[in-house]
Amino acid sequence: MKFIKYLIVGALFGIVMAKSEAISWYRIQEMFRFQAFHMYGIIGVAAVLGIIGVALIKKFKARDVQGNPILFFPKNKSVARYLIGGTIFGLGWALSGACPGPMVVNIGYGFISFGIVLVFATLGTYLYGAIKDKLPH
Amino acid sequence: MIDFIMQPWPWWFSGLVISSVMFLLLFFGNSFGFSANLRTICSIGGAGKRVKFFDFDWKKQIWNLVFLVGAILGGYITSEFLTYPDQVVDISENTIKDLEALGFSAPTSMQPAELFSLENAFTLKGFLILAIGGLMVGFGARYAGGCTSGHAISGIADLQIPSMIAVAGFFIGGLIMTFGIFPLIF
Numbered sequence: 593m594k595f596i597k598y599l600i601v602g603a604l605f606g607i608v609m610a611k612s613e614a615i616s617w618y619r620i621q622e623m624f625r626f627q628a629f630h631m632y633g634i635i636g637v638a639a640v641l642g643i644i645g646v647a648l649i650k651k652f653k654a655r656d657v658q659g660n661p662i663l664f665f666p667k668n669k670s671v672a673r674y675l676i677g678g679t680i681f682g683l684g685w686a687l688s689g690a691c692p693g694p695m696v697v698n699i700g701y702g703f704i705s706f707g708i709v710l711v712f713a714t715l716g717t718y719l720y721g722a723i724k725d726k727l728p729h
Numbered sequence: 730m731i732d733f734i735m736q737p738w739p740w741w742f743s744g745l746v747i748s749s750v751m752f753l754l755l756f757f758g759n760s761f762g763f764s765a766n767l768r769t770i771c772s773i774g775g776a777g778k779r780v781k782f783f784d785f786d787w788k789k790q791i792w793n794l795v796f797l798v799g800a801i802l803g804g805y806i807t808s809e810f811l812t813y814p815d816q817v818v819d820i821s822e823n824t825i826k827d828l829e830a831l832g833f834s835a836p837t838s839m840q841p842a843e844l845f846s847l848e849n850a851f852t853l854k855g856f857l858i859l860a861i862g863g864l865m866v867g868f869g870a871r872y873a874g875g876c877t878s879g880h881a882i883s884g885i886a887d888l889q890i891p892s893m894i895a896v897a898g899f900f901i902g903g904l905i906m907t908f909g910i911f912p913l914i915f
Contacts, residue, residue, distance in 0.1 A: 595795040597757060602796035605750045606803015611734075611811065612743030613818050615804070616839050622824040624900075624907040630740050635881055637744025638751070642886025645752055656758040667874060667884065667891040674891050677872030678880075678898020684865025685899060686906035687858060689840070691877040692870060693763040695863070696797055700804025703840050705850035709863035716867025717767040721782035727872065 606697045615697045617689025624686050673729040735813050762879035764870035766797050831915040
């Protein structure tokens with residue numbers, strides 16, 4: 593039962609991804625071609641509200657439902673891993689039109705060929721784990 | 730009200746809901762990062778026996794897998810109950826023109842049949858496009874330490890420099906693919 597809230601929030605996430613059309617390959621193409629504001633508006637609003645909300649959580653030392661303080665951990669400082677990893681991610685995002693969340697939302701929506709994308713994304717993650725010590729980070 | 734929900738959602742409302750998802754997860758004591766699930770799936774599959782990176786206590790990530798199942802459900806609910814039939818993605822005329830030059834017809838649904846219909850997904854070229862696209866997303870997300878939810882939403886909200894570098898990378902890769910590689914493969 594303690595997991596039911598994650599099922600509900602996950603469903604909300606799936607619904608907003610589909611209703612915003614962020615799961616659409618067409619919308620991702622439109623974004624990378626800078627031909628509409630739509631995707632920038634979505635990410636921009638989420639980012640601005642996020643920045644304000646996180647700042648408020650820190651200022652008022654807000655706690656989660658279990659009563660633990662909500663903490664934010666700085667990511668390791670580096671350029672290589674974020675730039676190279678991000679670029680590889682972007683290549684795949686533009687090609688398949690889906691980042692990991694939208695892959696599974698598409699499967700639920702009825703586009704089961706995204707199952708191929710998801711299986712290979714999992715293999716890609718495995719490949720990273722297998723060779724990570726040889727990569728610049 | 731019902732019409733508002735059944736129509737495609739405007740960008741401002743979508744951004745607001747996505748941000749709510751992130752804050753709900755924070756208040757549940759977790760953080761929003763979808764691609765972590767791919768690592769968890771590898772671990773459940775036994776990858777931890779061969780590769781140390783997958784040798785972690787994946788049971789702490791069960792909440793995120795439940796979130797993933799919810800996301801699948803959300804996609805299903807939307808297509809079954811929350812959308813008018815035959816709704817097409819209303820992308821800009823310029824994008825339609827550019828994509829037509831690459832051999833894609835104007836949208837007739839959420840996704841181009843040229844890539845995602847089952848007939849095309851199981852041609853050699855069609856399969857390779859989906860497979861290589863997925864492979865790069867999964868590899869790149871873990872290499873960069875996160876995907877769109879972990880970096881562009883959660884990381885930017887916390888004003889993390891690494892996330893800004895990662896998002897810059899997302900765009901470098903996306904632009905190379907769109908303007909450099911698409912004309913060669915389509």
